[in-house]
Amino acid sequence: MNDPNQPLSSVEQNPLASLDVWEDDLLERYPDPESIAQGKATEEYRNYETPGRDSVKEFYRLNHTYQTYDFVQGKKAEFLAFNKKEMSVWDAFQFLNQLVDDSDPDTDLDQFQHLLQTSEAIRADGHPDWMVLAGLFHDMGKVLCLFGEPQWAVVGDTFPVGCAWSDKIVYPEYFANNSDAGVERYQTKYGVYSHGCGLRNVDLSWGHDEYVYHMLKDYLPEPALYMLRYHSFYSQHREQAYDHLMDDHDREMFQWVKLFNPYDLYSKNPVAPDWKELKPYYEGLVKKYLPERIKF
Numbered sequence: 001m002n003d004p005n006q007p008l009s010s011v012e013q014n015p016l017a018s019l020d021v022w023e024d025d026l027l028e029r030y031p032d033p034e035s036i037a038q039g040k041a042t043e044e045y046r047n048y049e050t051p052g053r054d055s056v057k058e059f060y061r062l063n064h065t066y067q068t069y070d071f072v073q074g075k076k077a078e079f080l081a082f083n084k085k086e087m088s089v090w091d092a093f094q095f096l097n098q099l100v101d102d103s104d105p106d107t108d109l110d111q112f113q114h115l116l117q118t119s120e121a122i123r124a125d126g127h128p129d130w131m132v133l134a135g136l137f138h139d140m141g142k143v144l145c146l147f148g149e150p151q152w153a154v155v156g157d158t159f160p161v162g163c164a165w166s167d168k169i170v171y172p173e174y175f176a177n178n179s180d181a182g183v184e185r186y187q188t189k190y191g192v193y194s195h196g197c198g199l200r201n202v203d204l205s206w207g208h209d210e211y212v213y214h215m216l217k218d219y220l221p222e223p224a225l226y227m228l229r230y231h232s233f234y235s236q237h238r239e240q241a242y243d244h245l246m247d248d249h250d251r252e253m254f255q256w257v258k259l260f261n262p263y264d265l266y267s268k269n270p271v272a273p274d275w276k277e278l279k280p281y282y283e284g285l286v287k288k289y290l291p292e293r294i295k296f
């Protein structure tokens with residue numbers, strides 16, 4: 001156990017062998033109902049043993065210890081200035097792919113392949129093209145890792161800060177280490193918020209969701225933006241733990257977040273889509289909605 005007041009080394013900050021270990025763990029918590037129906041064990045998703053699980057626990061320990069209200073405000077100020085880098089959309093995918101993952105036994109696919117498989121699964125089901133685009137971009141915020149951010153500040157289930165933590169959040173016991181535990185006004189049900197204030201007024205823990213939402217917020221229709229912003233907010237979209245902060249508009253938009261989630265979780269396939277064949281479609285789609293260059 002580290003003392004929460006001591007600086008952490010890079011290895012300590014990044015316990016997961018890769019970001020995908022977190023996503024594999026999500027599959028264990030929320031297995032694909034279809035593969036259960038077909039009698040496939042979730043075991044098939046991962047055939048490596050407990051080290052993954054231990055590193056996930058350590059990951060959440062760090063995440064829950066250090067994601068404080070003030071931490072979130074600081075990261076918003078730092079990254080929502082978008083003054084780090086500017087790239088064309090396609091260079092951005094190449095940049096994201098520098099996040100290599102050699103540990104995932106499920107798929108040998110890179111970040112872009114996960115995005116493409118998500119967007120292709122959405123497209124195959126005939127959903128609107130802006131939802132396909134949301135699929136293609138939803139994890140672009142993981143470039144935060146390439147700016148030196150630790151894993152616990154990039155991925156992991158997100159949750160509101162500035163109010164009481166729900167015990168529906170995974171590993172809630174680790175919040176005992178969070179310095180906000182000692183701040184009385186953050187420890188009531190509503191904290192700094194009010195009943196039904198709407199999620200746009202609520203700060204969630206910082207990570208790739210919030211970052212990509214701000215990156216694209218001027219370009220995509222609102223349901224797509226909800227998908228980007230809340231796709232890791234499992235304690236709400238799967239557990240309904242924060243209904244009291246939502247307004248009617250959030251409730252309407254969360255239908256889209258829920259529609260999106262299975263495409264993110266269950267579209268992984270070891271067979272890579274044929275990018276050459278798909279490229280013209282995606283180039284057209286990107287042109288339709290997005291500017292030439294994106295700011296990071």
Ligand SMILES: [Fe+2]
Nearest residue numbers: 138139231232
């Ligand atoms: Fe994600």
Ligand SMILES: [Fe+2]
Nearest residue numbers: 114138139264
């Ligand atoms: Fe994803």
